[in-house]
Amino acid sequence: MKRRVVVTGMGICAPNAVGLPSFRQAMFEGKSGIRHLPELETLGFRCQVGGIPEITEDVLNDNFNKLDLRDLLSTGLIYGNIAGLEAWKHAGLPFADAENPHWDSGIIFGTSILGVDKFRESILKIDQGNVRRLGSTAVPQTMASGISAFLAGKIGCGNQVSSNSSACSTGTEAILMAFERIQNGLADRMLAGSCSDSGPYVWGGFDAMRVVPSGYNQQPEHASRPMAESAAGFVPSSGAGALVLESLDSALERNAHIHAEVLGGAANCGGQRSGGSMTASNGKAVQRCITEALRTTGLKGEHIDVINGHLTATSRDAEEVFNWSRALGRSGDDFPFINSFKDVLGHGLSASGSMECVAALLQFEAGQVIGNRNAADLHPEISQLINPSRVPVENTPAAPQIIAKASLGFGDVNTCVIFKRYD
Numbered sequence: 001m002k003r004r005v006v007v008t009g010m011g012i013c014a015p016n017a018v019g020l021p022s023f024r025q026a027m028f029e030g031k032s033g034i035r036h037l038p039e040l041e042t043l044g045f046r047c048q049v050g051g052i053p054e055i056t057e058d059v060l061n062d063n064f065n066k067l068d069l070r071d072l073l074s075t076g077l078i079y080g081n082i083a084g085l086e087a088w089k090h091a092g093l094p095f096a097d098a099e100n101p102h103w104d105s106g107i108i109f110g111t112s113i114l115g116v117d118k119f120r121e122s123i124l125k126i127d128q129g130n131v132r133r134l135g136s137t138a139v140p141q142t143m144a145s146g147i148s149a150f151l152a153g154k155i156g157c158g159n160q161v162s163s164n165s166s167a168c169s170t171g172t173e174a175i176l177m178a179f180e181r182i183q184n185g186l187a188d189r190m191l192a193g194s195c196s197d198s199g200p201y202v203w204g205g206f207d208a209m210r211v212v213p214s215g216y217n218q219q220p221e222h223a224s225r226p227m228a229e230s231a232a233g234f235v236p237s238s239g240a241g242a243l244v245l246e247s248l249d250s251a252l253e254r255n256a257h258i259h260a261e262v263l264g265g266a267a268n269c270g271g272q273r274s275g276g277s278m279t280a281s282n283g284k285a286v287q288r289c290i291t292e293a294l295r296t297t298g299l300k301g302e303h304i305d306v307i308n309g310h311l312t313a314t315s316r317d318a319e320e321v322f323n324w325s326r327a328l329g330r331s332g333d334d335f336p337f338i339n340s341f342k343d344v345l346g347h348g349l350s351a352s353g354s355m356e357c358v359a360a361l362l363q364f365e366a367g368q369v370i371g372n373r374n375a376a377d378l379h380p381e382i383s384q385l386i387n388p389s390r391v392p393v394e395n396t397p398a399a400p401q402i403i404a405k406a407s408l409g410f411g412d413v414n415t416c417v418i419f420k421r422y423d
Contacts, residue, residue, distance in 0.1 A: 096156025
Protein backbone atom coordinates (compact mmCIF):
# COMPACT_ATOMS: atom_id res chain seq x y z
CA MET A 1 0.00 0.00 0.00
CA LYS A 2 1.26 3.45 -0.90
CA ARG A 3 2.07 5.57 2.12
CA ARG A 4 0.77 9.11 2.67
CA VAL A 5 3.44 11.81 2.75
CA VAL A 6 3.35 15.13 4.60
CA VAL A 7 5.54 18.21 5.04
CA THR A 8 6.82 18.66 8.58
CA GLY A 9 9.66 21.15 8.12
CA MET A 10 10.59 24.11 5.92
CA GLY A 11 13.71 26.21 5.48
CA ILE A 12 14.57 29.17 3.30
CA CYS A 13 17.47 31.34 2.23
CA ALA A 14 15.95 33.82 -0.22
CA PRO A 15 16.85 37.21 -1.68
CA ASN A 16 14.10 38.95 0.33
CA ALA A 17 14.65 37.13 3.65
CA VAL A 18 16.74 34.45 5.32
CA GLY A 19 14.93 32.19 7.78
CA LEU A 20 11.29 31.11 7.78
CA PRO A 21 9.79 33.74 10.15
CA SER A 22 11.35 36.64 8.23
CA PHE A 23 10.47 35.05 4.90
CA ARG A 24 6.81 34.62 5.89
CA GLN A 25 6.60 38.30 6.79
CA ALA A 26 8.45 39.37 3.63
CA MET A 27 6.20 37.38 1.29
CA PHE A 28 2.93 38.65 2.73
CA GLU A 29 4.23 42.21 2.85
CA GLY A 30 5.39 41.98 -0.75
CA LYS A 31 8.98 42.80 0.14
CA SER A 32 11.25 42.56 -2.88
CA GLY A 33 14.68 40.95 -2.75
CA ILE A 34 15.72 42.34 -6.13
CA ARG A 35 18.39 45.03 -5.87
CA HIS A 36 20.75 47.00 -8.09
CA LEU A 37 24.13 45.25 -8.05
CA PRO A 38 27.07 47.61 -8.72
CA GLU A 39 29.30 44.69 -9.73
CA LEU A 40 27.06 43.96 -12.72
CA GLU A 41 27.19 47.61 -13.77
CA THR A 42 31.00 47.61 -13.53
CA LEU A 43 31.16 44.50 -15.70
CA GLY A 44 28.98 46.01 -18.39
CA PHE A 45 25.85 43.88 -17.91
CA ARG A 46 22.69 45.13 -19.60
CA CYS A 47 20.63 43.87 -16.66
CA GLN A 48 22.23 45.23 -13.51
CA VAL A 49 19.68 43.96 -11.00
CA GLY A 50 19.40 40.57 -9.33
CA GLY A 51 18.49 38.72 -6.19
CA ILE A 52 21.15 37.63 -3.69
CA PRO A 53 20.38 36.50 -0.10
CA GLU A 54 21.88 38.79 2.52
CA ILE A 55 23.73 36.54 4.97
CA THR A 56 24.82 37.97 8.33
CA GLU A 57 27.89 36.87 10.25
CA ASP A 58 25.61 35.42 12.94
CA VAL A 59 23.82 33.22 10.41
CA LEU A 60 27.14 32.00 9.00
CA ASN A 61 28.48 31.17 12.45
CA ASP A 62 25.26 29.36 13.37
CA ASN A 63 25.50 27.09 10.32
CA PHE A 64 29.23 26.58 9.73
CA ASN A 65 32.25 25.89 11.88
CA LYS A 66 35.55 27.76 11.60
CA LEU A 67 37.05 25.10 9.33
CA ASP A 68 34.05 25.32 6.98
CA LEU A 69 34.35 29.07 6.75
CA ARG A 70 38.10 29.20 6.19
CA ASP A 71 37.92 29.06 2.39
CA LEU A 72 34.20 28.68 1.67
CA LEU A 73 33.37 30.35 -1.67
CA SER A 74 30.46 28.27 -2.98
CA THR A 75 27.46 30.52 -2.52
CA GLY A 76 25.03 27.76 -3.48
CA LEU A 77 26.45 25.50 -0.79
CA ILE A 78 26.09 28.30 1.76
CA TYR A 79 22.47 28.95 0.83
CA GLY A 80 21.55 25.26 0.67
CA ASN A 81 23.15 24.46 4.01
CA ILE A 82 21.28 27.30 5.72
CA ALA A 83 17.90 26.31 4.25
CA GLY A 84 18.40 22.56 4.72
CA LEU A 85 19.45 22.76 8.35
CA GLU A 86 16.61 25.15 9.17
CA ALA A 87 14.09 22.76 7.62
CA TRP A 88 15.46 19.82 9.62
CA LYS A 89 15.38 21.77 12.88
CA HIS A 90 11.97 23.21 12.06
CA ALA A 91 10.66 19.66 11.72
CA GLY A 92 11.87 18.95 15.26
CA LEU A 93 14.26 16.25 14.13
CA PRO A 94 17.57 15.50 15.89
CA PHE A 95 21.00 15.09 14.35
CA ALA A 96 22.39 11.53 14.42
CA ASP A 97 24.90 10.61 17.10
CA ALA A 98 28.56 9.97 16.30
CA GLU A 99 28.10 6.24 15.67
CA ASN A 100 24.69 5.64 14.16
CA PRO A 101 23.31 7.42 11.07
CA HIS A 102 19.58 7.96 10.61
CA TRP A 103 19.08 4.94 8.35
CA ASP A 104 15.50 5.89 7.51
CA SER A 105 16.31 9.51 6.63
CA GLY A 106 17.75 10.70 3.33
CA ILE A 107 18.39 13.78 1.23
CA ILE A 108 17.68 14.82 -2.34
CA PHE A 109 19.02 18.33 -2.76
CA GLY A 110 19.57 19.56 -6.29
CA THR A 111 21.44 22.28 -8.13
CA SER A 112 22.23 23.22 -11.70
CA ILE A 113 25.81 24.25 -11.01
CA LEU A 114 27.69 24.49 -7.73
CA GLY A 115 30.77 26.43 -6.70
CA VAL A 116 31.36 28.69 -9.70
CA ASP A 117 33.49 31.08 -7.65
CA LYS A 118 35.48 28.15 -6.25
CA PHE A 119 36.00 26.86 -9.80
CA ARG A 120 37.32 30.26 -10.81
CA GLU A 121 39.74 30.35 -7.87
CA SER A 122 40.90 26.81 -8.66
CA ILE A 123 41.46 27.59 -12.35
CA LEU A 124 43.52 30.67 -11.52
CA LYS A 125 45.68 28.79 -9.01
CA ILE A 126 46.28 25.91 -11.40
CA ASP A 127 47.17 28.27 -14.26
CA GLN A 128 49.67 29.93 -11.93
CA GLY A 129 51.23 26.58 -11.06
CA ASN A 130 49.82 26.58 -7.51
CA VAL A 131 47.84 23.35 -7.69
CA ARG A 132 48.94 22.36 -4.19
CA ARG A 133 47.35 25.52 -2.81
CA LEU A 134 43.83 24.54 -3.83
CA GLY A 135 42.99 23.32 -0.35
CA SER A 136 41.04 20.31 0.81
CA THR A 137 37.56 21.73 0.12
CA ALA A 138 37.86 22.47 -3.61
CA VAL A 139 36.26 19.18 -4.63
CA PRO A 140 33.27 19.10 -2.25
CA GLN A 141 32.56 22.76 -3.00
CA THR A 142 32.37 22.16 -6.74
CA MET A 143 30.92 18.68 -7.21
CA ALA A 144 27.21 18.73 -8.02
CA SER A 145 26.38 16.51 -5.05
CA GLY A 146 28.43 18.67 -2.71
CA ILE A 147 25.37 20.23 -1.10
CA SER A 148 23.57 16.93 -0.36
CA ALA A 149 26.82 15.40 0.92
CA PHE A 150 27.50 18.41 3.13
CA LEU A 151 24.01 18.30 4.64
CA ALA A 152 24.18 14.53 5.13
CA GLY A 153 27.35 14.93 7.14
CA LYS A 154 25.83 17.61 9.33
CA ILE A 155 22.61 15.70 9.98
CA GLY A 156 23.88 12.13 9.78
CA CYS A 157 21.52 10.72 7.13
CA GLY A 158 21.95 7.06 6.22
CA ASN A 159 19.31 6.62 3.52
CA GLN A 160 19.68 7.77 -0.09
CA VAL A 161 21.71 10.96 -0.35
CA SER A 162 21.73 12.44 -3.84
CA SER A 163 21.54 15.58 -5.96
CA ASN A 164 19.35 16.03 -9.02
CA SER A 165 19.82 18.58 -11.79
CA SER A 166 17.04 19.60 -14.16
CA ALA A 167 17.62 23.30 -14.74
CA CYS A 168 14.79 25.47 -13.39
CA SER A 169 12.70 22.37 -12.65
CA THR A 170 15.29 21.04 -10.18
CA GLY A 171 13.73 22.07 -6.86
CA THR A 172 10.21 20.90 -7.59
CA GLU A 173 11.57 17.69 -9.09
CA ALA A 174 13.61 17.01 -5.92
CA ILE A 175 10.43 17.26 -3.85
CA LEU A 176 8.63 14.85 -6.16
CA MET A 177 11.54 12.38 -6.06
CA ALA A 178 11.62 12.50 -2.26
CA PHE A 179 7.85 12.04 -2.12
CA GLU A 180 8.03 8.92 -4.28
CA ARG A 181 10.76 7.39 -2.13
CA ILE A 182 8.71 7.77 1.04
CA GLN A 183 5.46 6.78 -0.65
CA ASN A 184 7.05 3.50 -1.74
CA GLY A 185 8.35 2.69 1.73
CA LEU A 186 12.05 3.21 0.97
CA ALA A 187 12.49 5.96 3.58
CA ASP A 188 10.55 7.47 6.47
CA ARG A 189 11.69 11.03 5.89
CA MET A 190 13.61 12.96 3.25
CA LEU A 191 15.11 16.42 3.18
CA ALA A 192 14.30 17.79 -0.28
CA GLY A 193 15.31 21.08 -1.85
CA SER A 194 17.61 22.91 -4.19
CA CYS A 195 20.08 25.77 -4.36
CA SER A 196 21.69 28.05 -6.90
CA ASP A 197 24.93 30.01 -6.97
CA SER A 198 24.77 33.76 -7.40
CA GLY A 199 26.75 36.31 -9.36
CA PRO A 200 28.00 37.30 -12.81
CA TYR A 201 29.58 33.96 -13.73
CA VAL A 202 26.18 32.26 -13.39
CA TRP A 203 24.08 35.06 -14.86
CA GLY A 204 26.33 36.25 -17.69
CA GLY A 205 24.97 33.78 -20.22
CA PHE A 206 21.42 35.01 -19.72
CA ASP A 207 22.52 38.61 -20.18
CA ALA A 208 24.20 37.60 -23.44
CA MET A 209 20.97 35.87 -24.56
CA ARG A 210 19.04 39.10 -23.90
CA VAL A 211 16.32 37.31 -21.94
CA VAL A 212 16.71 39.63 -18.92
CA PRO A 213 15.35 43.18 -18.51
CA SER A 214 17.59 46.19 -19.00
CA GLY A 215 15.16 49.05 -18.42
CA TYR A 216 14.75 48.77 -14.67
CA ASN A 217 18.30 49.19 -13.39
CA GLN A 218 17.20 52.20 -11.33
CA GLN A 219 13.90 50.57 -10.27
CA PRO A 220 14.93 47.04 -9.29
CA GLU A 221 11.77 46.23 -7.33
CA HIS A 222 9.73 46.73 -10.53
CA ALA A 223 12.01 44.74 -12.83
CA SER A 224 10.39 41.31 -12.50
CA ARG A 225 6.85 41.47 -13.91
CA PRO A 226 5.29 37.99 -14.34
CA MET A 227 2.07 37.96 -16.38
CA ALA A 228 2.31 41.71 -17.05
CA GLU A 229 2.02 43.28 -20.48
CA SER A 230 5.18 45.25 -19.62
CA ALA A 231 7.19 42.13 -18.74
CA ALA A 232 10.65 42.49 -20.28
CA GLY A 233 12.47 39.34 -19.22
CA PHE A 234 13.33 37.43 -16.07
CA VAL A 235 15.48 38.81 -13.28
CA PRO A 236 18.20 36.31 -12.26
CA SER A 237 18.46 35.50 -8.58
CA SER A 238 19.74 32.82 -6.23
CA GLY A 239 19.14 31.13 -2.89
CA ALA A 240 17.76 27.86 -1.58
CA GLY A 241 14.58 26.31 -0.26
CA ALA A 242 14.06 23.05 1.60
CA LEU A 243 11.20 20.85 2.80
CA VAL A 244 11.24 17.89 5.16
CA LEU A 245 8.92 15.25 3.76
CA GLU A 246 7.83 12.47 6.10
CA SER A 247 5.48 9.54 6.11
CA LEU A 248 2.22 10.43 7.79
CA ASP A 249 2.64 7.55 10.24
CA SER A 250 6.07 8.80 11.31
CA ALA A 251 4.81 12.37 11.69
CA LEU A 252 1.82 11.31 13.79
CA GLU A 253 3.94 9.00 15.92
CA ARG A 254 6.20 11.85 17.00
CA ASN A 255 3.34 14.40 17.13
CA ALA A 256 5.00 16.63 14.52
CA HIS A 257 3.36 19.77 13.20
CA ILE A 258 2.12 19.09 9.66
CA HIS A 259 2.15 21.97 7.18
CA ALA A 260 0.62 20.18 4.22
CA GLU A 261 0.17 16.81 2.55
CA VAL A 262 1.96 16.00 -0.70
CA LEU A 263 -0.57 14.24 -2.91
CA GLY A 264 1.76 13.50 -5.81
CA GLY A 265 2.80 14.91 -9.13
CA ALA A 266 4.46 14.24 -12.44
CA ALA A 267 7.59 15.04 -14.41
CA ASN A 268 8.21 14.86 -18.15
CA CYS A 269 10.04 16.32 -21.13
CA GLY A 270 8.66 17.80 -24.31
CA GLY A 271 11.52 16.34 -26.33
CA GLN A 272 12.08 19.80 -27.88
CA ARG A 273 9.30 19.03 -30.34
CA SER A 274 6.08 20.88 -31.29
CA GLY A 275 7.52 24.30 -30.57
CA GLY A 276 9.60 23.17 -27.62
CA SER A 277 13.32 23.90 -27.64
CA MET A 278 16.31 24.13 -25.31
CA THR A 279 14.87 27.38 -23.94
CA ALA A 280 11.11 27.06 -24.56
CA SER A 281 8.52 24.59 -23.35
CA ASN A 282 6.50 22.29 -25.56
CA GLY A 283 2.95 23.33 -24.62
CA LYS A 284 1.59 19.83 -25.15
CA ALA A 285 4.16 18.46 -22.70
CA VAL A 286 3.28 21.08 -20.08
CA GLN A 287 -0.41 20.21 -20.38
CA ARG A 288 0.40 16.50 -20.21
CA CYS A 289 2.54 17.01 -17.09
CA ILE A 290 -0.35 18.79 -15.32
CA THR A 291 -2.97 16.23 -16.36
CA GLU A 292 -0.68 13.37 -15.32
CA ALA A 293 -0.18 15.01 -11.92
CA LEU A 294 -3.96 15.16 -11.56
CA ARG A 295 -4.29 11.52 -12.58
CA THR A 296 -1.70 10.30 -10.06
CA THR A 297 -3.46 12.15 -7.25
CA GLY A 298 -6.99 11.17 -8.20
CA LEU A 299 -7.98 14.81 -8.61
CA LYS A 300 -9.80 16.67 -11.36
CA GLY A 301 -9.12 20.14 -12.67
CA GLU A 302 -12.04 21.53 -10.69
CA HIS A 303 -10.29 20.63 -7.40
CA ILE A 304 -7.36 23.04 -7.85
CA ASP A 305 -7.81 26.21 -5.78
CA VAL A 306 -4.48 27.95 -6.38
CA ILE A 307 -1.80 27.63 -9.05
CA ASN A 308 1.75 28.72 -8.34
CA GLY A 309 3.16 28.79 -11.83
CA HIS A 310 6.65 28.94 -13.25
CA LEU A 311 5.78 32.30 -14.89
CA THR A 312 9.14 33.97 -15.37
CA ALA A 313 8.10 37.42 -16.70
CA THR A 314 8.78 36.63 -20.34
CA SER A 315 6.62 36.44 -23.45
CA ARG A 316 5.90 32.79 -22.58
CA ASP A 317 3.78 33.63 -19.52
CA ALA A 318 0.55 33.93 -21.50
CA GLU A 319 1.22 30.55 -23.10
CA GLU A 320 1.76 28.97 -19.69
CA VAL A 321 -1.60 30.30 -18.46
CA PHE A 322 -3.18 28.91 -21.63
CA ASN A 323 -1.62 25.50 -20.91
CA TRP A 324 -3.02 25.53 -17.36
CA SER A 325 -6.43 26.43 -18.76
CA ARG A 326 -6.38 23.58 -21.27
CA ALA A 327 -5.06 21.03 -18.77
CA LEU A 328 -7.57 21.93 -16.04
CA GLY A 329 -10.46 22.55 -18.40
CA ARG A 330 -11.13 25.90 -16.76
CA SER A 331 -11.22 29.53 -17.94
CA GLY A 332 -12.97 32.83 -17.31
CA ASP A 333 -14.47 33.18 -13.83
CA ASP A 334 -13.95 29.46 -13.21
CA PHE A 335 -10.14 29.64 -13.37
CA PRO A 336 -8.24 29.13 -10.06
CA PHE A 337 -6.23 31.88 -8.44
CA ILE A 338 -2.77 31.99 -10.03
CA ASN A 339 0.40 33.67 -8.81
CA SER A 340 4.12 33.85 -9.39
CA PHE A 341 6.59 34.70 -6.66
CA LYS A 342 9.30 35.77 -9.10
CA ASP A 343 8.05 39.35 -8.77
CA VAL A 344 9.75 39.59 -5.36
CA LEU A 345 12.20 36.67 -5.50
CA GLY A 346 13.43 36.97 -9.07
CA HIS A 347 14.11 33.78 -10.99
CA GLY A 348 16.21 31.61 -8.69
CA LEU A 349 17.07 29.18 -11.52
CA SER A 350 17.66 25.74 -9.94
CA ALA A 351 16.58 27.16 -6.56
CA SER A 352 13.33 28.63 -7.88
CA GLY A 353 11.08 25.60 -7.40
CA SER A 354 12.09 24.89 -3.81
CA MET A 355 11.93 28.53 -2.69
CA GLU A 356 8.53 28.93 -4.34
CA CYS A 357 7.19 25.70 -2.79
CA VAL A 358 8.01 27.04 0.67
CA ALA A 359 6.17 30.27 -0.12
CA ALA A 360 3.23 28.42 -1.66
CA LEU A 361 2.67 26.32 1.46
CA LEU A 362 2.60 29.43 3.67
CA GLN A 363 -0.69 30.30 1.96
CA PHE A 364 -2.45 27.34 3.61
CA GLU A 365 -1.88 28.50 7.17
CA ALA A 366 -2.33 32.19 6.37
CA GLY A 367 -5.64 31.68 4.58
CA GLN A 368 -4.49 34.08 1.88
CA VAL A 369 -3.38 33.96 -1.73
CA ILE A 370 -0.21 36.02 -2.16
CA GLY A 371 -0.67 38.82 -4.68
CA ASN A 372 1.22 39.45 -7.92
CA ARG A 373 2.75 42.83 -7.04
CA ASN A 374 3.86 43.83 -10.53
CA ALA A 375 0.97 42.48 -12.62
CA ALA A 376 -1.43 45.43 -12.52
CA ASP A 377 -1.06 45.75 -16.29
CA LEU A 378 -2.12 42.17 -16.95
CA HIS A 379 -1.11 40.81 -20.34
CA PRO A 380 -4.12 41.11 -22.69
CA GLU A 381 -3.87 37.48 -23.84
CA ILE A 382 -4.25 36.43 -20.22
CA SER A 383 -7.13 38.82 -19.46
CA GLN A 384 -8.99 37.52 -22.53
CA LEU A 385 -8.65 33.94 -21.30
CA ILE A 386 -9.36 34.27 -17.57
CA ASN A 387 -11.03 36.77 -15.28
CA PRO A 388 -8.33 39.28 -14.23
CA SER A 389 -9.48 38.86 -10.61
CA ARG A 390 -7.91 35.38 -10.72
CA VAL A 391 -4.53 37.14 -10.94
CA PRO A 392 -4.77 39.18 -7.72
CA VAL A 393 -2.36 42.07 -7.36
CA GLU A 394 -2.87 42.27 -3.59
CA ASN A 395 -3.07 39.44 -1.06
CA THR A 396 -6.53 37.91 -1.26
CA PRO A 397 -8.39 36.18 1.58
CA ALA A 398 -9.06 32.56 0.70
CA ALA A 399 -9.06 29.11 2.21
CA PRO A 400 -7.18 27.05 -0.36
CA GLN A 401 -7.42 23.29 0.03
CA ILE A 402 -5.38 22.26 -3.02
CA ILE A 403 -2.34 24.07 -4.48
CA ALA A 404 -0.64 23.00 -7.70
CA LYS A 405 2.98 24.02 -8.21
CA ALA A 406 4.79 23.72 -11.55
CA SER A 407 8.36 24.39 -12.63
CA LEU A 408 9.54 24.37 -16.25
CA GLY A 409 13.21 24.22 -17.17
CA PHE A 410 15.73 24.65 -19.96
CA GLY A 411 15.85 21.47 -21.99
CA ASP A 412 12.03 21.39 -22.20
CA VAL A 413 11.66 19.61 -18.82
CA ASN A 414 8.60 20.00 -16.59
CA THR A 415 7.52 19.07 -13.07
CA CYS A 416 4.18 19.55 -11.33
CA VAL A 417 3.57 18.77 -7.65
CA ILE A 418 0.20 19.00 -5.89
CA PHE A 419 -0.17 19.88 -2.20
CA LYS A 420 -3.23 19.57 0.04
CA ARG A 421 -4.08 21.44 3.20
CA TYR A 422 -3.77 19.00 6.10
CA ASP A 423 -6.61 18.98 8.63
